[in-house]
Amino acid sequence: xxxxxxxxxxxxxxxxxxxxxxxxxxxxxxxxxxxxxxxxxxxxxxxxxxxxxxxxxxxxxxxxxxxxxxxxxxxxxxxxxxxxxxxxxxxxxxx
Amino acid sequence: xxxxxxxxxxxxxxxxxxxxxxxxxxxxxxxxxxxxxxxxxxxxxxxxxxxxxxxxxxxxxxxxxxxxxxxxxxxxxxxxxxxxxxxxxxxxxxx
Amino acid sequence: xxxxxxxxxxxxxxxxxxxxxxxxxxxxxxxxxxxxxxxxxxxxxxxxxxxxxxxxxxxxxxxxxxxxxxxxxxxxxxxxxxxxxxxxxxxxxxx
Amino acid sequence: xxxxxxxxxxxxxxxxxxxxxxxxxxxxxxxxxxxxxxxxxxxxxxxxxxxxxxxxxxxxxxxxxxxxxxxxxxxxxxxxxxxxxxxxxxxxxxx
Amino acid sequence: xxxxxxxxxxxxxxxxxxxxxxxxxxxxxxxxxxxxxxxxxxxxxxxxxxxxxxxxxxxxxxxxxxxxxxxxxxxxxxxxxxxxxxxxxxxxxxx
Amino acid sequence: xxxxxxxxxxxxxxxxxxxxxxxxxxxxxxxxxxxxxxxxxxxxxxxxxxxxxxxxxxxxxxxxxxxxxxxxxxxxxxxxxxxxxxxxxxxxxxx
Amino acid sequence: xxxxxxxxxxxxxxxxxxxxxxxxxxxxxxxxxxxxxxxxxxxxxxxxxxxxxxxxxxxxxxxxxxxxxxxxxxxxxxxxxxxxxxxxxxxxxxx
Amino acid sequence: xxxxxxxxxxxxxxxxxxxxxxxxxxxxxxxxxxxxxxxxxxxxxxxxxxxxxxxxxxxxxxxxxxxxxxxxxxxxxxxxxxxxxxxxxxxxxxx
Amino acid sequence: xxxxxxxxxxxxxxxxxxxxxxxxxxxxxxxxxxxxxxxxxxxxxxxxxxxxxxxxxxxxxxxxxxxxxxxxxxxxxxxxxxxxxxxxxxxxxxx
Amino acid sequence: xxxxxxxxxxxxxxxxxxxxxxxxxxxxxxxxxxxxxxxxxxxxxxxxxxxxxxxxxxxxxxxxxxxxxxxxxxxxxxxxxxxxxxxxxxxxxxx
Numbered sequence: 001x002x003x004x005x006x007x008x009x010x011x012x013x014x015x016x017x018x019x020x021x022x023x024x025x026x027x028x029x030x031x032x033x034x035x036x037x038x039x040x041x042x043x044x045x046x047x048x049x050x051x052x053x054x055x056x057x058x059x060x061x062x063x064x065x066x067x068x069x070x071x072x073x074x075x076x077x078x079x080x081x082x083x084x085x086x087x088x089x090x091x092x093x094x095x
Numbered sequence: 096x097x098x099x100x101x102x103x104x105x106x107x108x109x110x111x112x113x114x115x116x117x118x119x120x121x122x123x124x125x126x127x128x129x130x131x132x133x134x135x136x137x138x139x140x141x142x143x144x145x146x147x148x149x150x151x152x153x154x155x156x157x158x159x160x161x162x163x164x165x166x167x168x169x170x171x172x173x174x175x176x177x178x179x180x181x182x183x184x185x186x187x188x189x190x
Numbered sequence: 191x192x193x194x195x196x197x198x199x200x201x202x203x204x205x206x207x208x209x210x211x212x213x214x215x216x217x218x219x220x221x222x223x224x225x226x227x228x229x230x231x232x233x234x235x236x237x238x239x240x241x242x243x244x245x246x247x248x249x250x251x252x253x254x255x256x257x258x259x260x261x262x263x264x265x266x267x268x269x270x271x272x273x274x275x276x277x278x279x280x281x282x283x284x285x
Numbered sequence: 286x287x288x289x290x291x292x293x294x295x296x297x298x299x300x301x302x303x304x305x306x307x308x309x310x311x312x313x314x315x316x317x318x319x320x321x322x323x324x325x326x327x328x329x330x331x332x333x334x335x336x337x338x339x340x341x342x343x344x345x346x347x348x349x350x351x352x353x354x355x356x357x358x359x360x361x362x363x364x365x366x367x368x369x370x371x372x373x374x375x376x377x378x379x380x
Numbered sequence: 381x382x383x384x385x386x387x388x389x390x391x392x393x394x395x396x397x398x399x400x401x402x403x404x405x406x407x408x409x410x411x412x413x414x415x416x417x418x419x420x421x422x423x424x425x426x427x428x429x430x431x432x433x434x435x436x437x438x439x440x441x442x443x444x445x446x447x448x449x450x451x452x453x454x455x456x457x458x459x460x461x462x463x464x465x466x467x468x469x470x471x472x473x474x475x
Numbered sequence: 476x477x478x479x480x481x482x483x484x485x486x487x488x489x490x491x492x493x494x495x496x497x498x499x500x501x502x503x504x505x506x507x508x509x510x511x512x513x514x515x516x517x518x519x520x521x522x523x524x525x526x527x528x529x530x531x532x533x534x535x536x537x538x539x540x541x542x543x544x545x546x547x548x549x550x551x552x553x554x555x556x557x558x559x560x561x562x563x564x565x566x567x568x569x570x
Numbered sequence: 571x572x573x574x575x576x577x578x579x580x581x582x583x584x585x586x587x588x589x590x591x592x593x594x595x596x597x598x599x600x601x602x603x604x605x606x607x608x609x610x611x612x613x614x615x616x617x618x619x620x621x622x623x624x625x626x627x628x629x630x631x632x633x634x635x636x637x638x639x640x641x642x643x644x645x646x647x648x649x650x651x652x653x654x655x656x657x658x659x660x661x662x663x664x665x
Numbered sequence: 666x667x668x669x670x671x672x673x674x675x676x677x678x679x680x681x682x683x684x685x686x687x688x689x690x691x692x693x694x695x696x697x698x699x700x701x702x703x704x705x706x707x708x709x710x711x712x713x714x715x716x717x718x719x720x721x722x723x724x725x726x727x728x729x730x731x732x733x734x735x736x737x738x739x740x741x742x743x744x745x746x747x748x749x750x751x752x753x754x755x756x757x758x759x760x
Numbered sequence: 761x762x763x764x765x766x767x768x769x770x771x772x773x774x775x776x777x778x779x780x781x782x783x784x785x786x787x788x789x790x791x792x793x794x795x796x797x798x799x800x801x802x803x804x805x806x807x808x809x810x811x812x813x814x815x816x817x818x819x820x821x822x823x824x825x826x827x828x829x830x831x832x833x834x835x836x837x838x839x840x841x842x843x844x845x846x847x848x849x850x851x852x853x854x855x
Numbered sequence: 856x857x858x859x860x861x862x863x864x865x866x867x868x869x870x871x872x873x874x875x876x877x878x879x880x881x882x883x884x885x886x887x888x889x890x891x892x893x894x895x896x897x898x899x900x901x902x903x904x905x906x907x908x909x910x911x912x913x914x915x916x917x918x919x920x921x922x923x924x925x926x927x928x929x930x931x932x933x934x935x936x937x938x939x940x941x942x943x944x945x946x947x948x949x950x
């Protein structure tokens with residue numbers, strides 16, 4: 001089941017640089033793991049913003065919330081989730 | 096080059112049903128052609144709305160506008176385009 | 191899996207009254223059926239508006255879109271869907 | 286009498302972690318008490334956000350404000366309240 | 381129990397003038413009746429707009445919705461309802 | 476002459492508690508005085524918010540600004556003022 | 571007493587041209603009369619819009635509403651009114 | 666003097682096609698004339714929209730309003746004007 | 761050439777009071793100078809806000825930006841500029 | 856390929872002045888370099904704001920993101936990117 005997710009990151013300017021680096025590094029490792037596992041099939045940067053547009057493939061809303069809230073940068077992100085359905089004109093939906 | 100595109104469709108209630116059917120049918124045919132050609136790699140329905148979220152893969156902004164403005168439902172759609180870049184945590188971007 | 195759904199209805203003033211009555215009546219019948227089946231556990235009127243706030247319990251986003259788009263008033267509604275997860279302070283979530 | 290309540294929590298990043306833990310723990314205890322008492326029949330997490338959507342069942346607006354303003358996290362929440370009425374298509378409203 | 385209510389009226393320009401007059405006249409009669417009965421204690425015009433700000437004094441949300449939805453101009457109004465509580469600095473709340 | 480006034484209070488979390496108490500206490504005393512003098516005939520709390528909706532009865536816009544800007548919490552409030560006129564359906568306006 | 575008023579005009583495209591001309595002509599005559607009488611001291615066009623920004627000098631909110639609602643184009647305008655006070659740095663306010 | 670101008674066009678679907686063609690053709694001719702004269706140095710299409718972003722070089726705000734309001738599509742456009750100044754980092758502004 | 765300017769001031773609560781006083785005093789002196797010179801013909805306070813609505817009379821957009829950006833409170837203000845043109849119903853525009 | 860870019864700068868008031876000066880100086884040097892290289896053909900100040908409107912000419916979205924995110928003030932800017940296409944009425948597009 002697919003969900004469209006937009007994440008806008010706003011790390012406070014005053015955060016300790018070492019802590020900031022640690023957060024960004026662990027966030028990236030976590031993102032790579034989740035992509036390898038198949039639950040995070042798409043991850044794009046929005047041009048000009050510290051933001052991404054992603055698509056998650058999960059078995060439930062609860063699983064999605066567990067994943068998102070476990071991201072290291074979660075406390076510094078605004079996240080908007082849009083549920084997706086198969087489009088009737090999707091090539092993969094044709095008989 | 097990828098662009099995130101959201102299309103919200105609003106066909107007037109008073110439109111002739113035959114014309115409406117013709118528009119929807121040709122729109123679908125066009126969408127399938129564009130998917131087959133590779134320029135429209137993702138097409139999803141937003142749950143509860145006559146809207147889609149899409150990703151287009153084109154060689155220029157001009158090509159994208161030509162494609163979007165040639166869609167049969169173009170006169171009835173509000174379209175928002177967001178340029179995408181490769182995300183540094185994208186699995187495909189790793190060395 | 192629960193989804194929070196808000197529906198705002200805007201039937202055009204010029205719609206034929208008999209057609210309007212037919213739509214409202216079939217909408218109600220459909221809503222009652224869906225409540226009996228268990229997929230539409232909560233349905234409330236927003237005070238002062240031709241709108242409702244609902245909770246749906248479905249097995250997938252696709253099922254939810256199929257249900258919503260089959261409602262007789264669907265062409266006249268603006269629908270916003272918010273995915274819900276179990277709250278850690280929900281009484282039912284306590285060990 | 287039912288009210289739809291959305292709470293968005295924004296605890297300042299600089300808050301002392303012990304104080305933060307104390308607030309979250311007492312908030313949860315209070316939420317469980319209010320659910321047991323019947324005034325807070327529904328409490329859901331919004332996926333991807335430190336927010337909840339709730340339904341309260343109270344005898345007056347004053348009672349609702351007393352409850353909300355006594356929550357430990359009240360100073361850190363943005364709360365939006367929407368009064369609900371029985372929907373004419375609610376199964377429980379049928380003769 | 382008090383509710384703050386804002387009503388914005390938008391009667392279609394094309395409505396038959398006689399029907400419009402009938403609606404406005406019956407709306408006024410209804411408004412006067414509700415004021416006399418005590419449920420509509422305050423009714424003000426917003427300067428420069430076909431809108432009013434009102435305060436209703438009702439025993440429940442359901443009663444308020446019944447009143448609002450029975451107003452002759454209800455199909456042509458956008459209504460926003462805000463529940464009110466006694467303010468701790470209200471003179472009438474002092475011991 | 477009546478003005479509808481909404482005040483949203485946002486005292487910084489870091490403000491010295493004694494200073495905060497002093498502000499809230501003097502604000503209340505001022506609010507009571509202004510109610511007794513007749514210029515602040517209505518003062519209601521918005522349920523779930525540190526906000527009020529008020530009606531002021533003053534002889535000029537300048538008088539209203541002088542009153543509002545002299546409130547102890549003025550530096551911490553967002554204030555929106557809407558001028559009111561007598562409504563033609565106001566019971567007090569009937570011949 | 572001064573009020574800042576913005577008027578956005580939206581005459582329906584389908585209005586009879588003769589009726590439109592009559593409205594615009596009588597609106598202009600009324601505007602000139604009100605300027606001559608001193609109650610409408612400033613009237614500017616917003617560049618690129620069928621809108622104006624005006625300042626009215628009236629003795630009460632009721633007088634302002636009477637003036638605005640008697641304008642021939644009133645049924646086709648969205649009007650926003652902002653009450654003004656003397657600014658402490660206004661040259662005319664200096665001792 | 667430069668002004669940034671965004672124009673969003675919304676021709677009613679019901680407009681007579683011949684009239685529509687006439688409007689679009691005369692609009693284009695006018696746009697070309699204005700570009701040749703130097704007052705309209707930049708004109709770009711926004712991808713996916715019946716909108717343009719333009720820069721005008723005029724000697725006054727009045728001249729700009731005269732130009733914009735004389736465009737054949739003016740009655741069908743929403744226009745937003747932003748005044749521009751020379752940027753201190755503009756290459757042409759360097760000594 | 762006239763421009764409508766709205767300035768919303770937000771001096772941080774933590775600013776040193778002496779620095780704040782110095783800023784406000786020099787701002788006022790500058791505002792008086794600019795009014796005397798004729799470039800700032802109108803300056804009004806918005807009731808209930810630390811904001812003003814002004815009209816400037818300058819010979820170019822660059823001159824306006826130079827003036828605004830040289831105001832002592834400029835770093836603490838949000839400024840919105842709207843270009844004005846002569847209104848066809850302006851008394852001063854009549855032949 | 857052209858992109859319309861708006862940048863709103865918000866450097867925290869508390870930033871060390873020397874660091875602020877260094878950022879602004881290196882930002883300007885970078886902006887001049889990019890203009891000389893041809894990728895940043897237009898750069899204008901918005902009157903009254905610490906903002907610019909720019910046009911970039913790049914070969915891809917990725918190139919644009921690389922440029923924007925390498926600007927010294929990038930961490931303090933809100934950036935909005937709009938893809939542009941050739942307008943059919945652009946003088947340069949005529950046969």
